[in-house]
Amino acid sequence: MDFLLNIEQSVSGKQWVQRPFDERMAMTLSQRLEVSELTGRVMSSRGVALDEAASFLNPTLRDLLPDPNHFKGMSEAVSCLCDAIQNEELIAIFGDYDVDGATSSALLRRFLNGVGAKSTIYIPDRLEEGYGPNSAAMDTLKAQGVSTVVTVDCGTTSFEPLAHAASIGLKVIVVDHHEAEVKLPDCAAVINPKRLDEDGRYAHLAAVGVTFVFCVGVNRALREVEWFVEGRKEPDLRHLLDLVALGTVCDVVPLTGLNRAFVIQGLKIMARRGNAGLAALADVAGVNETPEAYHAGFVIGPRVNAGGRVGESYLGANLLSTDNPAMAAEIAAQLDGYNKDRKELEQHVLDEAIAQVDGEEHSSVVMAVGQDWHPGVIGIVASRLKERYSLPACVISMSDGVGHGSGRSVTGVDLGTNIIAARQSGLLVKGGGHAMAAGFTVEEGKLDEFKAFLADRIGSQIEEQDIQPTYKCDGAISPSAVTPALVEELEQVGPFGSGNAQPRFVLSNVNVQRADVVGKDHVRCFLSDEFGVRLKAIAFRALDSELGQALLQHNGRKLHIAGRLKLDTWGGGTSVQLLIDDAAWV
Structure with missing residues (x-):
């Protein structure tokens, strides 16, 4: 090397x-685009070819947005939601509590408001309910008079809750982007670019991107049945791109292709401050300049996330879907306060974690365990430890003899696979994830054995692959x-x-x-x-x-x-x- x-x-x-970059391509890009050789080199190193250079710098949705029916399950989902809209049914949006879930929920709510439909948002409590649909929530929505539920950023593997929903007469549409299994849940439709029968071209989309494409499909279908007459005005979906940009950046999906167009065009919409909630968040965060991806990911996003981490899970979605400036200002102030609380909690847990692991010999994995650490910040602390030690890191919060853990990994070590192996070996109550991040539950009596198991497996992988901390420039x-x-x-x-x-x-x-x-x-x-x-x-x-x-x-x-x-x-x-x-x- x-x-x-x-x-x-x-x-x-x-x-x-x-x-690595192609020197000839870098020079050609520099000359054709009239940019510096340095910029040409940067573009070449990111795989930008000459024939796509212009569209890379100025991507448009007109060129990159697929026909909604490209996705499996789209026609069934569109038909189901259009029926609910035309029959004036109450539609529930069931979202995740992170930024992708909040933006997906708010986007769909705004679209449904725009076409004259009745809707409500349900965001589960992170600590009490956990991730994804649950049977009790389905019962609650049914009791509220809901007939159709759209899950966004969740639902693909929620087999039991969605089977229960079907048994009580709820029609459920899943709009998601998480890993799918061969089996799909029993529901009206599943739209997910990671379905195993999809071609994978759009597997990089965040849930909010998939939700936007779904809205495009529903809007087109409503136009075809002449819904937009008698005083109903067709909504301009471009006005929702600010939410798509925020969710796409915050879910850390690849900013290439369609995602790149979503973010570039969405940031332009965000700059117009048409969304009362986003404008209020920018105000409390002191964002006075033209918003960039940095502001979305590191200034606005964490405040939306704070409700799900240490406050009320529903606040982010409510903020992003309101048109009331006074209400927006009130919720933004709440979220700003929760974000400050989150920072304090994070620093407290980080300080305790560093004090615990500093000075120890770390050759494969860093693991910190604390009593009653707030579960809403352990993932962030794991990221901080990973950065500090350049090794995979796990942070575990123990309570009543059970530990809830979150892990973050380095390039070359598939943490999710290792966590699944530990679960299959009987060391974890539950656990899963992907290459760079994982979550798990471990009993206190199995903690030492789990630590040894993970250290041994990851240590062998690091040694076999000769994984070294690198800085790419x-x-x-x-x-x-x-x-x-x-x-x-x-x-x-x-x-x-x-x-x-x-x-x-x-x-x-x-x-x-x-x-x-x-x-x-x-x-x-x-x-x-x-x-x-x-x-x-x-x-x-x-x-x-x-x-x-x-x-x-x-x-x-x-x-x-x-x-x-x-x-x-x-x-x-x-x-x-x-x-x-x-x-x-x-």
């Missing part, structure tokens, strides 16, 4: 690797070459996220100047090259890390600094700042 600048071990223990660049124009050009390759990684660069042989601590644990500094050109830089949450200490205690020694370039408009001007990820000694 070729290491960038021959860095086999950075201060955080990572190998620096250049993202797009090349080296000097501070004198960094300009606002270059950063603006690179941002055209966005939105960045899963499947389209944000460009990362190394500033080689730089001097670190005026390093100090800001906030609780951030380290800021200036980086200068041999020409004396300086660039502002900051390393977030780095004070207690090897990275932070290298920046603060460099003693005049030069460093290679790796990170992401960001425009800084603080104070009215425009400059560039480097968000530092890692460093290595020259």
Whole structure:
């Protein structure tokens, strides 16, 4: 393996690797699109071919949105919902409690309102009910006069609850994107791009994307039966794309193809502030600039999620579906408060987890166990531990002799498969997941055996595959070459996220100047090259890390600094700042 600048071990223990790219393609893209060679290289490394370069930079739904009937189960689902609308039945939307579920629920509610249908939203309580449909909830909806239920972001494997729903006369449509089995639930229809009889072309869609396509199909069917007469106005579905963008970004699905179009076009709609709930969230979060994928994923999304994590699960969906500015402001303030609570809970659990595992020998998996840790934050803490130790991490909250756990993995280790193997070996009450994330329940008496089982299996996999922590970069660049124009050009390759990684660069042989601590644990500094050109830089949450200490205690020694370039408009001007990820000694 070729290491960038021959860095086999950075201060955080990572190998620096250049993202592979086609040099000829990079040059051709640069010339055809009239962009810098650096931008051409970034596009080439992400697999952008010459014939798709223009549509990559400016994707449109007209070109990328499939005919709804491409999906199995669509015609049955459309027919069922159209009947419910025309018969003026009460329709229930049963959603998940995360952002994808909240946006899917709100999108469908807004669409149904737009076509004159009656609907209600049901979001299960995370702690009391757990994920997905349950029989008691179906009974509740039936008692409320509901005749048709649409599950969004859940339902594909809810066999018993949906069989119960059918037995009490509820028609259920499943709109989902989670892994499917050979068997499908007993219901009116299942729309899921991951059905085993699908071709897989749209398996990367978030549930909110599938829900949007479903609404397109229903809208078309209503138009064909001349529903939009007698004062009924056909809704403009493009106005719902802000919700599609938010859910797509927050569910961390690949931002390629149709998803890329959803996010780019949806962020434009979000900027118009037509959704009262999104506008209220932007206000409480202090988002005054044009929204970007970053704001959706790291500013607005966590506040929507906070209700499901530490508050009332239904708040996010209610906020995103209301047109009442006063109600929106009230719910946004509640969610902002819950998000602050979530941060405090997260920090408390993280501090206890680090105190427990720091100093231990970790060769395969990091595992922290605590009494009554809030289950709404253990997944986030597992992610933090994974980042800190560059190893798979599991966090378990024990209560009454039973532990509820959440795990996050690193590239190369399929955590979900290992958790399923532990369950099949009788070590877990239940458990499952996918390659990068998993959830499980373990009895206290099996905890030590489970730890040993996981450490042994993952340790063998890491050893066999020679998995090393790596940091992938797009090349080296000097501070004198960094300009606002270059950063603006690179941002055209966005939105960045899963499947389209944000460009990362190394500033080689730089001097670190005026390093100090800001906030609780951030380290800021200036980086200068041999020409004396300086660039502002900051390393977030780095004070207690090897990275932070290298920046603060460099003693005049030069460093290679790796990170992401960001425009800084603080104070009215425009400059560039480097968000530092890692460093290595020259």
